[in-house]
Amino acid sequence: MATFNLKINGTTKTVDVDPTTPLLWVLRDHLDMVGTKFGCGIASCGACTIHLDDTAMRACVLPISAVGDQKITTIEGLSESGDHPVQKAWLEHDVPQCGYCQAGQIMTAAALLKENANPSDEEIESAMNGNLCRCGTYTRIKAAVKTAAKNM
Amino acid sequence: MTLVKISHGRRTFIKSSALAGGGMMIGFSWLASCKPTPEQLLTMPKEWFKINGFLKIGENGVVTIMSPNPEIGQNVKTSMPMIVAEELDVDWKYVIVEQAPLDTSIFNRQLAGGSQSIRHGWEGLRMAGATARQMLKEAAAKAWGVPVSEITTEASMIHHKNSGKSAGYGEMASAAANIEVPKEVKLKEISEYKIIGTSRNNVDGQKIVTGKPLFGLDYKKEGMLVAMIVHPPAFGLKLKSFDDATAKAMPGIKDVFKIDVYKEGDETQWCDTISFNELVVVVGSTTWEVMNAKKAITCEWEQIKSKEIEVPFFGKTKKISTPSGLENTDDHLAQMIAASKSSATVVRKDGDPEAAFKKATTILERSYTAPFLAHSTLEPMNFFAHVTAEKAELVGPIQTPEFMEKSASTRLGLPLDKIDIQMTRMGGGFGRRLYGHFLIEAAVISQKMNAPVKLIYTREDDMTTGIYRPAYHATYRAALDENKNLIAFHVKTGGVPESSLSANRFPAGAVDNYLAEEWTVVSNVSVGAFRAPGSNFIAGAEQSFLDELAETMGKDPIDLRLELLEKAKTSPVGKDNDYEAERYAGVLQLIKEKSGWGKDLAGLHRGVAAYFCHNTYVAQIVEIEMKDNAPIIKKVTAAVDCGLVINPVAATNLAEGGIIDGIGHGSYSAITLKDGVPQQNNFNTYRLIRHREAPKEIEVHFVDNKKDPTGLGEPLNPPVIGALANALYKATGKRYYDQPFLVDPKLMG
Numbered sequence: 001m002a003t004f005n006l007k008i009n010g011t012t013k014t015v016d017v018d019p020t021t022p023l024l025w026v027l028r029d030h031l032d033m034v035g036t037k038f039g040c041g042i043a044s045c046g047a048c049t050i051h052l053d054d055t056a057m058r059a060c061v062l063p064i065s066a067v068g069d070q071k072i073t074t075i076e077g078l079s080e081s082g083d084h085p086v087q088k089a090w091l092e093h094d095v096p097q098c099g100y101c102q103a104g105q106i107m108t109a110a111a112l113l114k115e116n117a118n119p120s121d122e123e124i125e126s127a128m129n130g131n132l133c134r135c136g137t138y139t140r141i142k143a144a145v146k147t148a149a150k151n152m
Numbered sequence: 153m154t155l156v157k158i159s160h161g162r163r164t165f166i167k168s169s170a171l172a173g174g175g176m177m178i179g180f181s182w183l184a185s186c187k188p189t190p191e192q193l194l195t196m197p198k199e200w201f202k203i204n205g206f207l208k209i210g211e212n213g214v215v216t217i218m219s220p221n222p223e224i225g226q227n228v229k230t231s232m233p234m235i236v237a238e239e240l241d242v243d244w245k246y247v248i249v250e251q252a253p254l255d256t257s258i259f260n261r262q263l264a265g266g267s268q269s270i271r272h273g274w275e276g277l278r279m280a281g282a283t284a285r286q287m288l289k290e291a292a293a294k295a296w297g298v299p300v301s302e303i304t305t306e307a308s309m310i311h312h313k314n315s316g317k318s319a320g321y322g323e324m325a326s327a328a329a330n331i332e333v334p335k336e337v338k339l340k341e342i343s344e345y346k347i348i349g350t351s352r353n354n355v356d357g358q359k360i361v362t363g364k365p366l367f368g369l370d371y372k373k374e375g376m377l378v379a380m381i382v383h384p385p386a387f388g389l390k391l392k393s394f395d396d397a398t399a400k401a402m403p404g405i406k407d408v409f410k411i412d413v414y415k416e417g418d419e420t421q422w423c424d425t426i427s428f429n430e431l432v433v434v435v436g437s438t439t440w441e442v443m444n445a446k447k448a449i450t451c452e453w454e455q456i457k458s459k460e461i462e463v464p465f466f467g468k469t470k471k472i473s474t475p476s477g478l479e480n481t482d483d484h485l486a487q488m489i490a491a492s493k494s495s496a497t498v499v500r501k502d503g504d505p506e507a508a509f510k511k512a513t514t515i516l517e518r519s520y521t522a523p524f525l526a527h528s529t530l531e532p533m534n535f536f537a538h539v540t541a542e543k544a545e546l547v548g549p550i551q552t553p554e555f556m557e558k559s560a561s562t563r564l565g566l567p568l569d570k571i572d573i574q575m576t577r578m579g580g581g582f583g584r585r586l587y588g589h590f591l592i593e594a595a596v597i598s599q600k601m602n603a604p605v606k607l608i609y610t611r612e613d614d615m616t617t618g619i620y621r622p623a624y625h626a627t628y629r630a631a632l633d634e635n636k637n638l639i640a641f642h643v644k645t646g647g648v649p650e651s652s653l654s655a656n657r658f659p660a661g662a663v664d665n666y667l668a669e670e671w672t673v674v675s676n677v678s679v680g681a682f683r684a685p686g687s688n689f690i691a692g693a694e695q696s697f698l699d700e701l702a703e704t705m706g707k708d709p710i711d712l713r714l715e716l717l718e719k720a721k722t723s724p725v726g727k728d729n730d731y732e733a734e735r736y737a738g739v740l741q742l743i744k745e746k747s748g749w750g751k752d753l754a755g756l757h758r759g760v761a762a763y764f765c766h767n768t769y770v771a772q773i774v775e776i777e778m779k780d781n782a783p784i785i786k787k788v789t790a791a792v793d794c795g796l797v798i799n800p801v802a803a804t805n806l807a808e809g810g811i812i813d814g815i816g817h818g819s820y821s822a823i824t825l826k827d828g829v830p831q832q833n834n835f836n837t838y839r840l841i842r843h844r845e846a847p848k849e850i851e852v853h854f855v856d857n858k859k860d861p862t863g864l865g866e867p868l869n870p871p872v873i874g875a876l877a878n879a880l881y882k883a884t885g886k887r888y889y890d891q892p893f894l895v896d897p898k899l900m901g
Contacts, residue, residue, distance in 0.1 A: 001403075017440075018440065018441070025438065025440040028439070029438045029439050029440070032372070033363075034369070034370040034372075035362070035363015035364070036363070037367075037530075038369060038439075038608075039531075039532075039611065039835075040611040040835050041443075041834075042611070042834055042835070044834060044835035044836045045530065045611075045835050047530055074363065075361075076362065078362075082358055082362040087362065091353060091357050091358065091361060094351075094354055094357065094802065094805060095805075096354055096357060096360045097225035097226070097809055098223075098224060098225030098529075098531075099225065099354075099356065099360035099366070099579070100367060100530045100531045100579030100580060102360050102361060103363045121848070124843075125843045125844045126844070129842050129843045132530065132835060132840050132842065133530075134528060134529060134530045134813075134840065135809045135813075136810070136812030136813045136816070136841070137808070138812055138841075138842075139846060139850050140805060
């Protein structure tokens with residue numbers, strides 16, 4: 001066990017956990033932040049995508065000891081009242097079916113748009129390719145990313 | 153106006169009751185407000201008046217509508233309440249939707265499966281809304297001393313034109329709750345609809361995009377422990393012994409023990425399908441600690457003995473054979489080919505197919521295969537259980553709560569009314585969550601620990617515990633005479649361990665000499681319903697074969713289907729044809745028109761397919777462009793006849809999802825076995841379709857025929873595999889017979 005002071009969504013949280021614990025389980029089990037989802041545990045589905053500083057990362061394979069003082073942003077902290085342009089675009093296009101993967105999709109899309117304000121179709125597909133959607137909302141996601149890009 | 157009696161099925165589901173606090177407790181200040189304003193909606197009502205099991209109305213006019221069926225992403229949580237709201241004549245802005253608890257005394261068929269939620273709910277949901285509206289009107293008539301026939305409603309308001317009196321629903325809710333439930337109610341005409349047929353966004357949308365707890369895996373309770381399972385690595389193995397010394401000493405671990413999920417001798421149902429009944433269970437404080445301890449358990453396994461059991465299956469019994477041995481995919485393929493060449497069970501025979509094949513000048517024969525598939529819901533199997541000596545509280549994602557309530561009661565030795573199942577939103581179902589062994593596992597673990605427990609499967613557990621889509625094989629034969637007329641049609645199909653035959657589907661009824669046969673290969677690999685069971689294979693095989701048949705006959709593939717359907721319509725062969733030829737032809741005609749079929753599109757290759765399953769007719773066209781020798785799906789166009797469309801935005805979304813799902817599984821996915829061990833156990837080896845591979849554009853057209861609505865969860869998925877195979881043929885000159893089309897399963901895992 002070790003103590004970690006984590007900068008999450010603009011606040012500092014202190015946890016006492018095994019240093020190998022992935023950030024995903026620190027969020028879900030220790031901090032009651034369940035918006036970040038468990039899908040595969042091997043960084044293959046993207047359901048657990050969060051931002052470390054401004055980079056999209058898979059929280060399921062990121063040991064808490066590797067976080068250091070980098071800023072963590074989760075779906076709960078992407079915007080104060082759920083009105084980030086990506087979140088709004090997701091609602092406008094009524095993207096979710098089951099909804100389980102969508103937090104991860106939104107976090108990946110938000111990171112992409114921060115880096116590339118006007119991505120091409122190919123750039124969107126490439127950035128989003130690591131995020132699985134089992135219900136098949138891919139075409140809607142792409143449309144929503146384009147809408148978000150316009151409104152950023 | 154339609155008059156409908158309010159008793160529905162064997163249950164009288166409309167009950168009137170006032171909630172605690174009483175129906176007469178409305179204060180004067182609340183009456184002052186007629187129509188609720190958006191500001192009022194910011195505060196929840198102080199009191200709720202329950203009109204019937206489906207809805208309650210607050211004193212400020214806010215309405216809560218219960219969504220009776222499990223939500224697995226098919227959007228019933230929005231579309232079912234829309235139907236109630238329509239007949240209630242309420243403003244959708246003032247509607248809150250809640251997931252109903254399992255309550256078979258109020259709700260019918262609380263099940264997500266077979267694309268039947270809307271179809272079966274259609275009548276009951278409308279009656280629930282119409283009954284409540286009638287009671288509100290009667291309450292107003294009584295209060296104002298006017299005849300009820302003079303009362304009208306509009307968007308949550310009650311009016312009496314002659315006296316100029318008006319009231320909001322909230323004002324009359326208390327009195328309405330005490331009105332005698334009417335024996336008959338009037339339902340609206342389609343032309344009067346204001347909500348049905350208009351797009352309404354997902355009621356959980358805001359919660360989903362902001363990461364609120366909605367799913368089973370998100371459920372938490374004070375003092376809750378986490379449990380995981382260790383199961384045999386191969387089908388055909390069972391637990392012999394285990395060593396838990398290391399695991400038990402690890403931090404956070406509370407206990408390690410063995411469970412029998414179902415008890416020998418207990419009566420089980422079809423939804424109690426399970427691959428491994430004896431499991432080692434690890435229970436601890438946190439997920440990561442339990443995951444680590446799980447890896448520290450060493451087990452010895454031994455081979456199972458062959459057995460046969462019989463389970464009740466929708467009024468019949470179903471025999472399940474489980475042979476011993478460690479099975480291989482190569483052996484399964486060889487067994488299926490051998491079975492396809494041996495005698496099989498004749499399921500339907502019209503005319504004299506043998507004679508027709510004998511005199512044929514041309515016989516076209518082709519065989520098709522598809523592998524086992526894992527459902528791969530993105531939310532792995534999980535369930536919460538808190539079982540005490542008195543009751544069981546069970547919370548989580550389950551498609552069959554009604555059935556699993558009985559199984560839990562049997563297994564736990566608690567009466568049915570002490571089993572409380574709460575449904576959470578499901579991170580996908582696709583049929584996997586029809587089989588609730590994980591609910592029983594969680595309950596047994598909680599009972600043993602005497603504590604609240606959440607059972608979590610790792611992705612590897614989820615993917616390697618079976619209940620797969622069966623592996624399939626089909627051989628099609630067609631006999632042509634010297635003028636290339638179709639004179640006989642033969643389908644012979646089977647699978648490991650189930651067949652996918654639906655013998656009375658098209659082209660049965662359209663060919664004079666028709667033969668449908670089936671066979672099975674026994675296996676110890678467990679299987680279950682997978683989105684559009686059976687159809688998800690046979691539609692693609694049949695539609696590929698019809699494409700090749702049209703080519704052999706020198707006909708356009710749409711024209712051939714339309715000619716056959718014309719025959720099925722005007723002079724059908726046989727009696728039990730389970731499709732309406734006219735509606736079938738309707739979707740083909742619509743797709744022909746919408747896609748500009750027949751036009752030469754430079755660099756684009758098109759394939760067509762059409763199918764009827766789960767009460768819905770679908771035709772699809774896939775357009776492919778080849779780039780660097782790889783196919784890119786530029787566009788998929790679909791024509792769908794599902795009757796009245798309740799919520800167009802959600803219906804279109806679901807149709808798009810079915811298309812992407814079908815293309816994905818047909819192209820990329822497979823579970824293969826080596827000595828009983830699944831060779832794919834996570835998304836690095838089991839390929840699901842990804843963003844880059846999805847169609848660049850999808851266009852969905854619905855037939856506007858105002859017929860009663862049917863389902864959309866499944867019907868879009870099966871035919872697109874055929875349309876894809878046919879487009880791939882146009883693009884590459886090669887026919888695609890074996891799924892997955894675009895990867896070699898031997899190279900996976």
